[in-house]
Amino acid sequence: MSETGRIPVIVIGGFLGAGKTSWLNRWLLSLPFARVAVLVNDFGEINIDASLIAATEGETIALTNGCICCQMGGDLSQALIRLLSHPQPFDAVVIEASGVSDPGRIARLARAAPELELKGVLVLVDATSTASRLQDPQLGDTLQAQIRSADWLLLSKTDISHGQQVSELRELLHALAPETPCIETGWLPTGLAGMPDAGRALDRACLPAGHGRRFSVWTGCPQVALSGQEWIRRLEALPGQVLRLKGFVRTHEHGWASVQRAGQQVSLAAWAGSAPAQLSLVAVSLRGSTPRETLDALLHA
Numbered sequence: 001m002s003e004t005g006r007i008p009v010i011v012i013g014g015f016l017g018a019g020k021t022s023w024l025n026r027w028l029l030s031l032p033f034a035r036v037a038v039l040v041n042d043f044g045e046i047n048i049d050a051s052l053i054a055a056t057e058g059e060t061i062a063l064t065n066g067c068i069c070c071q072m073g074g075d076l077s078q079a080l081i082r083l084l085s086h087p088q089p090f091d092a093v094v095i096e097a098s099g100v101s102d103p104g105r106i107a108r109l110a111r112a113a114p115e116l117e118l119k120g121v122l123v124l125v126d127a128t129s130t131a132s133r134l135q136d137p138q139l140g141d142t143l144q145a146q147i148r149s150a151d152w153l154l155l156s157k158t159d160i161s162h163g164q165q166v167s168e169l170r171e172l173l174h175a176l177a178p179e180t181p182c183i184e185t186g187w188l189p190t191g192l193a194g195m196p197d198a199g200r201a202l203d204r205a206c207l208p209a210g211h212g213r214r215f216s217v218w219t220g221c222p223q224v225a226l227s228g229q230e231w232i233r234r235l236e237a238l239p240g241q242v243l244r245l246k247g248f249v250r251t252h253e254h255g256w257a258s259v260q261r262a263g264q265q266v267s268l269a270a271w272a273g274s275a276p277a278q279l280s281l282v283a284v285s286l287r288g289s290t291p292r293e294t295l296d297a298l299l300h301a
């Protein structure tokens, strides 16, 4: 709790696959003694990210009913009320927005609760794909709104980008949000007190309610076990309409593995936890452009 007696709230946003969960996990692991409540909004009906959040002293709540910023008074408000009535107070609340959400709308909702103190909106920006997606007529406004609502921009994937790509992206970001500090994701705030001060960016761009309907989710249960290599090959071969894919699969060498596809980059990691509650893959595309047959074919040998 802060000296005002209110619980600090941090909102983490950024487009699908920008690296929100990985960054959040690194930060949570650097705060081993803090009781942090984490609210995770996955756009799909199955919350893969919640199972990927590192175990902490606090609590992780999955918000799976579509885009939380589009439902004022919905899941997010209910979850906040539940957290605030918890007998043992939390040191902080972190809300991880879905990749299509407007973090500014979520921050406004959090700011409305008198028991909470909005500390900041951090938005992750994928250095490999943001410049081209900003030009995309169907995605550009979502990315712009996310960038404009940030108090801090965190550039991710700079290690796999060219220096020129990164400096051009920095110029674009500066044009969209000239006063917003832009740092690389190697940075972590020191403890909870190191969080940035918020509120500077809140009244900038805002996506209309219902914008989440522009995206659609495919979900499947893979029936087959394959080698890790073969899973990677199949996921890399998916068409570009698949903006994001994540979930769990079975492999010959590791048993359960978590898989991620962000843009064209695919990763697979052995899953050390208990068997995932749902053996599922979730993919997000623009509505009407989901390659369903290709995705369905992933599920069978």
Ligand SMILES: [Zn+2]
Residues within 6 Å of the ligand: 067, 068, 069, 070, 071, 100, 101, 102, 209, 210, 211, 212
């Ligand atoms: Zn929304």
